[in-house]
Amino acid sequence: MSTADTSRRDPKAGAAEREQILSCARIITPHLLLEPGWVAWRGDAITRIGQGAPPADPDVDARGATVVPGFIDTHVHGGGGGAFEEGPDSARTAVAYHRRHGTTTLVASLVSDQLDALESQLRDLGELVRSGELGGIHLEGPWLSPEHRGAHAAQALTPPLPGDVDLLLDAGSGVLTTVTLAPELPGGLDAVRRIANAGVRVALGHTAATYEQTVAAVAAGASIGTHVFNAMRPIHHREPGPAVALMERAEVFAEVVADGHHVHAAMVRQLADNPARLVLVSDAISAAGQPDGTYALGGLDVELRGGRPLVAGSCTIAGSTLTLSEAVRYCVGPVGLDLRQAITAATATPAALLGRHDIGVLAAEHKADLVVLDADLKVRGVLTAGRWEPEAEMAPEDRVSTSEAGPVRAREVTTKEK
16 A cells, blocks of 8 residues: 555564554544554454444555445446456456445446457356456346437347247356336336346436336336436426336435536535435446547547547437445545545445445455545555555546535544435
């Protein structure tokens, strides 16, 4: 862990098998606030956590720092020049990039493509899920509304025919976690039931569904809103559309891309104040962390200009260059969420979305995934499965819009929770 205000003893041989201890100014999880605090781990699992002075001299003295659970990104296409659709090697590049920025669990999102291509991508990435390098795979398409396709190739879109659904469910057996679809398409509700009955979570997005159609899809088994507000029928006072139907249901996980470009801060606040459970996602593409230029996404050319990716020759947003650490800072700053609320939306809530009980919270017997944040909520160290990520200190300029507020600093944590 590279940081100016954090010291660490030199690791010894076999250190991974002995208990190691980190002390810090405070530890934040959805259910605990420890000031000061310490956390201990052995191998890839947390052994104990406590408040006050650590039980022994710490291996890491993160004085002045805040420690939180590792971030969990359930909707991400790539980063650092790597794209999940391009195979395992490129996927590992993307994973490494996001891990350096504090995201310790990633669900690889695949954009719409021909069925045989998606089948191949599912099988190729399956090995990374089984090895623990990925937390699962998300199919964002091809069963999307042409009217709200966003950065998805029109020729790849198709209604969800039962045979096609079964083909991709079979290819993704044991590794496919989520499927985004438009429920108003012919066969849409049947597809929702078919996918949910297979144990895969159904997300509603890229959709022209009405309020009533969305309510019916949730009743049929859908439980996630894909980047709510974006690429869906807009809110209208006589036709509320999918966003309102999703926001008002406590059983729904509502994704939001909190970067100051996709959604206005006021709309993020609306999501946070409604019954649906807020989930921060990056929706990042391979261009994240890369210089301006031309990149590819699902067969489309994407132009990155000033850190904002657009489908070439259009004003259509094509994913983002966001990291979850930036999303947390944006939510605490311009949006004005409580720090614990923002951290929960990047940790415990996405863990619940995935049905995972070993991540998202710092507690004994959970994975030793944590992030060390400084007073400005910048990442200064990342522990993944008990091992420190190399080059975890990052000081690039923020790519999120902060025009609605001044510099983001760690606020006093309250007990306010969503």
